[in-house]
Amino acid sequence: MNHLNYIDFFGFLAALLTTIAFLPQLYKTWQTKSADDVSLVMLILFIIGLLCWIIYGLKINSIPILVANIITFIFNFSILVLKISYRKNK
């Protein structure tokens, strides 16, 4: 039980960091109303990849992988929507 908790700690720390990492990007994009330097192809491939991680997390019953990728998906989808909407306004 303690061994499992120790492993989960790194999983949750990893999940926390790679999830909250996209909040500063979302805030910056919202503030500057610009995401020209952010690659559209990257966002699309990354979002499809996150969906695959969610399926993988379900299959191996990994809560850290599930939680991390669902929230990361929401943030990146928001960045994608902002990027497209700001581009249309130009």
Added chain:
Amino acid sequence: MNHLNYIDFFGFLAALLTTIAFLPQLYKTWQTKSADDVSLVMLILFIIGLLCWIIYGLKINSIPILVANIITFIFNFSILVLKISYRKNK
């Protein structure tokens, strides 16, 4: 064995997509010599998070998590180096 291979397929597909996703970003940053819209805080938090995923992947013996995060680390570290170097040149 077949069951394991089926699960690993999603893991490897997820790994492939969330890894190659950063190649277009690296290429775009290299071509435009600009990454002003890419958040520095995001890159730093994401890179530290990737290191934690690598530790987690080792602990749960997940090859897809390990491979994905090591390559993603290399790409994002390169984007960070380019961003800092282009900012200094301005």
